[in-house]
Amino acid sequence: MPKLKNDRLIRALLRQPVDVTPIWMMRQAGRYLPEYRETRKRAGSFMDLCTNPELACEVTLQPIERYPLDAAILFSDILTIPDAMGLGLYFEEGEGPRFHKPVRTAADVEALGNPDPETELRYVIDAVRLIRRELDGRVPLIGFSGSPWTLATYMVEGGSTKSFSRVKGMLYNEPALLHRMLAKLADAVIDYLNAQIAAGAQAVMIFDTWGGVLTPGDYAGFSLEYMRRIVAGLTREHDGEKVPVILFTKGGCQWLEAMADTGADALGIDWSTDLALARKRVGDRVALQGNLDPAVLYAASAVIRERVAGVLAQFGPGSGHVFNLGHGINPDVDPEHAGVLVEAVHELSRPYHQ
Amino acid sequence: MPKLKNDRLIRALLRQPVDVTPIWMMRQAGRYLPEYRETRKRAGSFMDLCTNPELACEVTLQPIERYPLDAAILFSDILTIPDAMGLGLYFEEGEGPRFHKPVRTAADVEALGNPDPETELRYVIDAVRLIRRELDGRVPLIGFSGSPWTLATYMVEGGSTKSFSRVKGMLYNEPALLHRMLAKLADAVIDYLNAQIAAGAQAVMIFDTWGGVLTPGDYAGFSLEYMRRIVAGLTREHDGEKVPVILFTKGGCQWLEAMADTGADALGIDWSTDLALARKRVGDRVALQGNLDPAVLYAASAVIRERVAGVLAQFGPGSGHVFNLGHGINPDVDPEHAGVLVEAVHELSRPYHQ
Numbered sequence: 001m002p003k004l005k006n007d008r009l010i011r012a013l014l015r016q017p018v019d020v021t022p023i024w025m026m027r028q029a030g031r032y033l034p035e036y037r038e039t040r041k042r043a044g045s046f047m048d049l050c051t052n053p054e055l056a057c058e059v060t061l062q063p064i065e066r067y068p069l070d071a072a073i074l075f076s077d078i079l080t081i082p083d084a085m086g087l088g089l090y091f092e093e094g095e096g097p098r099f100h101k102p103v104r105t106a107a108d109v110e111a112l113g114n115p116d117p118e119t120e121l122r123y124v125i126d127a128v129r130l131i132r133r134e135l136d137g138r139v140p141l142i143g144f145s146g147s148p149w150t151l152a153t154y155m156v157e158g159g160s161t162k163s164f165s166r167v168k169g170m171l172y173n174e175p176a177l178l179h180r181m182l183a184k185l186a187d188a189v190i191d192y193l194n195a196q197i198a199a200g201a202q203a204v205m206i207f208d209t210w211g212g213v214l215t216p217g218d219y220a221g222f223s224l225e226y227m228r229r230i231v232a233g234l235t236r237e238h239d240g241e242k243v244p245v246i247l248f249t250k251g252g253c254q255w256l257e258a259m260a261d262t263g264a265d266a267l268g269i270d271w272s273t274d275l276a277l278a279r280k281r282v283g284d285r286v287a288l289q290g291n292l293d294p295a296v297l298y299a300a301s302a303v304i305r306e307r308v309a310g311v312l313a314q315f316g317p318g319s320g321h322v323f324n325l326g327h328g329i330n331p332d333v334d335p336e337h338a339g340v341l342v343e344a345v346h347e348l349s350r351p352y353h354q
Numbered sequence: 355m356p357k358l359k360n361d362r363l364i365r366a367l368l369r370q371p372v373d374v375t376p377i378w379m380m381r382q383a384g385r386y387l388p389e390y391r392e393t394r395k396r397a398g399s400f401m402d403l404c405t406n407p408e409l410a411c412e413v414t415l416q417p418i419e420r421y422p423l424d425a426a427i428l429f430s431d432i433l434t435i436p437d438a439m440g441l442g443l444y445f446e447e448g449e450g451p452r453f454h455k456p457v458r459t460a461a462d463v464e465a466l467g468n469p470d471p472e473t474e475l476r477y478v479i480d481a482v483r484l485i486r487r488e489l490d491g492r493v494p495l496i497g498f499s500g501s502p503w504t505l506a507t508y509m510v511e512g513g514s515t516k517s518f519s520r521v522k523g524m525l526y527n528e529p530a531l532l533h534r535m536l537a538k539l540a541d542a543v544i545d546y547l548n549a550q551i552a553a554g555a556q557a558v559m560i561f562d563t564w565g566g567v568l569t570p571g572d573y574a575g576f577s578l579e580y581m582r583r584i585v586a587g588l589t590r591e592h593d594g595e596k597v598p599v600i601l602f603t604k605g606g607c608q609w610l611e612a613m614a615d616t617g618a619d620a621l622g623i624d625w626s627t628d629l630a631l632a633r634k635r636v637g638d639r640v641a642l643q644g645n646l647d648p649a650v651l652y653a654a655s656a657v658i659r660e661r662v663a664g665v666l667a668q669f670g671p672g673s674g675h676v677f678n679l680g681h682g683i684n685p686d687v688d689p690e691h692a693g694v695l696v697e698a699v700h701e702l703s704r705p706y707h708q
């Protein structure tokens with residue numbers, strides 16, 4: 001493997017000095033880019049794009065070719081594990097993800113196997129290998145997985161939900177069953193992320209998209225506990241390099257201290273929290289990643305720069321900050337605005353690293 | 355007006371002693387009740403139901419007839435003010451609210467008038483008078499309005515939104531224009547709520563459904579500031595009785611201290627925050643209303659009782675707690691489960707008031 005030319009992301013995640021604050025954007029390989037929409041059209045369905053390593057590699061690299069970003073993130077879906085468990089993932093246009101076979105009963109949970117990443121999720125691991133080769137050390141590659149709780153919400157509901165009625169019904173009525181399911185998912189996520197790391201992922205992120213819909217007590221027991229197990233089970237060093245782990249619970253800003261206690265290297269922060277306050281709360285235990293409101297990218301360049309300056313000033317001097325949006329970039333954003341953002345972060349962060 | 359027979363709600367909101375913790379449920383007059391669905395069918399469209407004082411009164415009273423609730427809440431929509439401003443509110447089945455004339459330009463904002471509640475929103479004020487008469491002092495009637503920021507999101511977007519792209523575009527690019535709009539809305543809300551109070555509303559609640567999508571700084575400037583103005587402009591006493599004001603920002607638990615500083619009597623709390631922690635943070639300044647996860651109503655009776663006990667224990671002994679869900683009751687909840695909830699709150703809270 002070629003040596004990493006731009007290691008800002010890894011250094012910032014490990015709270016080591018950097019020249020400028022590194023930046024990447026959640027969903028940076030996505031619909032806001034015309035070149036992505038082009039590849040997507042060629043691929044056929046969204047799943048055709050995800051399961052084709054060459055095309056997944058192509059869209060992963062698109063934002064890297066266009067902007068001076070400091071990281072690439074594997075293009076994939078968060079629901080690959082349940083799909084490999086046999087649930088039958090599919091997408092209805094404009095409807096979000098669906099499963100042919102939702103998990104509802106004890107028998108459904110018992111039937112869930114532990115997919116072997118190198119065979120049943122081979123298309124993901126092959127994509128990781130291919131992207132690493134094509135990146136040629138330009139920037140690090142971030143691997144990722146959904147959190148067990150987040151995967152479980154889709155698996156039990158059979159798709160997206162607003163009310164979480166089925167999965168919360170299970171949580172409240174059959175907590176032991178849900179725990180068995182989450183334990184299986186945690187094991188599967190560990191194997192999946194370790195396979196991504198073995199194949200070349202240089203950092204990994206766990207997306208807990210729906211942890212924020214839980215009460216504080218249920219978050220601790222049904223989401224955070226399983227992320228803690230995953231963090232403990234991951235290969236944290238590969239090829240002589242540390243592999244940092246980032247934890248992100250959308251809407252989880254009230255629980256940052258507990259999240260820092262998992263042993264993760266960094267926490268993703270949405271825009272509902274002031275970074276200065278977040279930094280004060282977690283101290284030197286973890287790096288922070290975030291947290292510009294994605295809607296700032298609807299604004300004019302001068303406003304984007306002003307808001308970037310605000311986020312940088314909130315974090316303040318020193319390393320341990322990876323700039324990002326507080327959530328994925330919206331599909332209707334002008335790609336030029338994303339360019340303004342990336343440039344502003346590099347330019348305006350320099351004084352904080354002297 | 356007849357004397358109030360059950361004044362638990364008012365007393366708890368004012369942090370005066372009560373025998374048991376009062377309870378009402380957000381959206382208690384709603385689709386989960388077969389009798390509501392029946393009236394709704396008779397009415398025609400949702401707006402036909404809202405704008406007919408007799409039918410609005412009928413559905414307001416339905417949950418009061420069915421359960422020993424401690425308050426009625428006016429059945430209405432949060433978007434009556436923009437409708438009265440001429441935007442043309444309508445509902446597409448399964449699509450949520452829409453406006454024929456969204457507010458996008460400076461001219462659109464300048465054109466917004468201040469509706470006279472007794473003429474342009476007469477159907478609401480008539481409903482309040484009718485409900486008070488029909489309630490005959492059984493329980494107090496809560497009036498309500500959307501917050502200026504929440505109203506503005508619908509008015510600028512033209513309906514519901516996930517990305518808030520247009521209204522945040524206005525916030526970031528034309529903040530002065532948005533401020534002018536919010537100031538007009540705050541004036542309109544003050545007049546509207548004062549008219550409800552004059553007509554007989556014994557408490558009022560401001561629903562800031564979308565304050566939680568803002569950054570902390572923008573929440574303070576674009577949402578909370580206008581709710582503060584409203585609180586300051588309200589008639590806080592009517593007919594010799596105090597009229598308490600409740601403020602609710604969904605997802606606003608990080609900002610409880612600032613919300614308490616508005617001068618409101620009580621704060622609504624969603625289920626993402628521990629009530630013990632919330633109480634510690636706001637001290638004796640305000641009462642708290644909440645915060646059972648609405649999804650608990652999908653659970654079996656024993657689980658509902660256990661979770662109710664948990665919320666009551668979190669708040670602990672003493673007055674200043676109004677039991678509620680952390681968000682509106684879901685349409686697919688079994689009405690019997692709501693009955694279990696109401697009974698459990700009254701029964702299990704008694705020891706905390708001795």
